[in-house]
């Protein structure tokens with residue numbers, strides 16, 4: 011018995027696919043190099059920008075100011091002294107400050123035009139009259155409350171000590187120790203500089219009552235820096251409120267709101283249960299007055315004076331006015347000289363690097379969808395490629411590409427000195443990036459299941475890359491930085507792969523930034539224990555997601571067209587479990603039992619074929635290559651169209667070594683039949699057996715012994731003809747010399763061996779050459795069953811004859827089913843024919859039988875002048891009374907003459923004699939051709955179907 015070839019092993023298939031992929035990628039070298047070098051380009055861009063910034067920051071205007079104390083003879087400065095006293099505001103930040111200045115402790119005072127006043131909504135409030143705003147002379151108010159009103163009022167009355175005329179106004183530190191002073195400037199985040207003294211704005215002395223002499227301009231000197239200060243008195247008014255909640259409410263209402271009134275207070279004091287035996291006080295201070303958002307500098311630096319003021323007032327309350335609690339000054343810690351730095355790679359890098367890493371995503375996505383869109387994946391599957399090698403090789407290829415890409419990025423980034431890479435521990439980066447790229451590959455496989463068009467997938471892929479990067483930088487980042495935002499929600503957002511990537515890069519960037527600017531170490535494995543470091547959680551989330559997405563992607567792949575070659579329902583797995591009983595080769599199917607007995611005599615051969623199928627299903631026979639058992643295909647009607655019955659219960663038996671031709675008009679259902687047989691679409695009911703294997707259950711195994719030449723060429727444009735044949739040959743388990751021989755033979759047999767055509771890329775092939783290559787692919791590896799859908803379409807007569815010889819040679823030891831519109835091809839190649847009309851066989855048999863059965867007539871054609879048509883017709887009826895006129899136009903008439911009525915010699919005789927009295931321009935008598943049979947059967951079937 012002729013046993014089918016064994017399937018190629020996993021390793022052989024993986025090897026075949028790997029070689030094919032390498033060839034494809036070799037052709038895409040430029041693109042691949044472009045992709046790999048993209049991160050380098052971005053690094054170079056960053057470094058160029060960094061240099062520009064460094065150059066700018068290196069200019070004297072950003073360095074600590076100096077004066078030259080001694081000039082040398084050549085005019086250079088021999089001795090210079092630097093310090094904040096010689097610096098402008100831009101320069102001070104970089105000066106060393108070994109002995110930081112002492113600043114009077116200030117409080118924050120609302121701007122004159124924002125101070126709380128009586129409003130329309132509260133006309134009887136005890137707040138100052140609003141007219142004071144016109145003259146910028148509104149008092150500044152403090153709201154107080156407590157259990158004991160008398161105590162609270164007594165203490166708060168001493169909050170702002172009265173300026174004594176004996177105080178020396180030039181020693182400001184001393185002056186501001188004794189009184190409460192404030193500023194409406196925005197405090198800085200250090201107290202190395204107090205903007206109240208630098209900004210040129212008025213400095214306020216808060217007094218219970220203001221006298222005109224209290225406002226003046228004085229000169230002040232701190233740390234050797236002289237300042238001109240404009241000092242102004244402002245009245246400080248404590249106002250009693252019944253409860254803390256009223257104070258809260260007034261503070262809230264007075265806060266800057268769009269369209270609302272601004273009513274700002276200095277502060278609020280809740281004296282709680284304060285008595286002469288103990289002070290307990292809550293202080294309200296405004297930390298957001300400087301800006302309307304919560305992300306400005308922390309502004310608690312002006313709180314100490316508020317606390318001191320109330321403590322001092324309380325001391326006076328219990329001990330009398332002679333006792334004071336003084337807050338001398340506030341002073342920052344000393345600092346070394348620094349230079350201004352802006353580390354772009356650490357700051358900008360997070361967004362840029364997110365984009366760089368994600369950029370591989372659309373590349374992989376479009377690659378996967380391309381194979382699906384071009385039906386190349388299913389083509390490979392039809393030639394035996396199993397899912398395992400496909401996934402392994404595709405995944406490994408993407409992984410290798412991503413690793414090279416990331417290595418280039420890290421190595422180059424480190425070499426050119428990007429702190430992002432250099433400061434953080436490399437092992438953390440390697441682990442993090444490895445997880446990232448794996449997650450990205452799994453995501454690409456997962457997303458690819460939802461697309462059928464490369465264009466769409468590419469557009470969506472790039473939108474995801476740029477959109478998610480921007481969302482990460484301008485939305486997600488704020489949630490990460492907001493300490494108040496629930497951490498659980500941040501973790502939920504990190505389920506989006508782009509956000510988890512962003513978070514990881516953000517953490518690396520933060521550590522790199524603090525590492526480079528503050529001399530700290532970058533991220534180490536120990537840093538992962540820091541609860542504020544999100545890297546630990548990000549790595550866990552990404553790893554879990556990677557595994558989950560891979561499983562989901564594989565599941566969807568199986569459920570989609572890619573999987574079994576048949577588009578399955580996404581819930582196919584559950585359906586499999588529910589399926590209790592599948593039809594087998596030995597049991598007739600239900601559909602078959604329902605089949606009607608075809609009484610039409612014309613279709614007796616079709617009925618006979620059905621009987622043979624029934625018989626073979628009960629009593630199988632190893633000689634049969636293909637058995638189709640009542641195959642039906644119904645396409646669901648879309649957009650309001652009715653369902654389409656494309657194949658109506660087709661039954662057929664095909665023996666080994668036979669070539670079966672399927673003839674039929676356009677839309678008859680031939681391609682639908684072939685597509686069911688090759689696993690492209692699933693039968694609605696019925697099944698077929700290829701070498702005993704059920705197409706509904708065992709397509710994977712059938713593919714190892716099947717060759718397919720689809721109606722449209724499914725080829726890689728960048729591969730050569732030879733590479734195609736090598737690839738499919740290896741999939742069919744051909745190796746070494748056998749493979750070389752088979753490829754050479756294939757190329758020769760389809761006439762693609764001359765002039766090195768086989769080594770040219772398919773995109774340079776003509777339509778006919780592609781067709782011949784498709785036929786060669788379908789035959790390589792000696793498949794036992796071959797399906798060819800219109801194999802000679804688009805071939806010139808010489809190539810067609812050549813192709814016929816190939817098929818004739820090939821059919822010797824295999825079964826071939828081909829569809830064709832060429833009667834000549836059918837007659838030359840096919841041992842059996844079936845004329846297929848409207849989803850059904852109308853007749854079956856070999857070409858001679860069909861011609862004999864449907865063509866028992868001769869066709870007589872006579873051309874005369876039109877006025878002699880009648881006489882010709884009478885003449886024909888004289889020697890063939892049953893003659894049937896099938897055509898007439900302008901004197902040309904065609905008659906069908908039953909063969910039993912006429913003798914050819916007699917017809918010649920009659921016509922020659924008639925020439926004497928009639929003007930016969932031309933005439934001819936031919937036997938019926940297959941074409942006549944086809945037209946007759948097809949027309950008859952259509953008329954019948956219309957009638958039914």
Ligand SMILES: Nc1ncnc2c1ncn2[C@@H]1O[C@H](COP(=O)(O)OP(=O)(O)OP(=O)(O)O)[C@@H](O)[C@H]1O
Nearest residue numbers: 645646654656674675676677678679680681682683
């Ligand atoms: N996916 C589909 N959805 C709905 N109807 C379809 C689908 N594919 C094919 N048909 C319809 O089924 C019928 C059979 O189509 P099929 O392509 O099988 O015919 P064919 O004999 O191969 O035609 P041709 O010789 O032109 O290739 C046609 O009426 C066609 O419009």
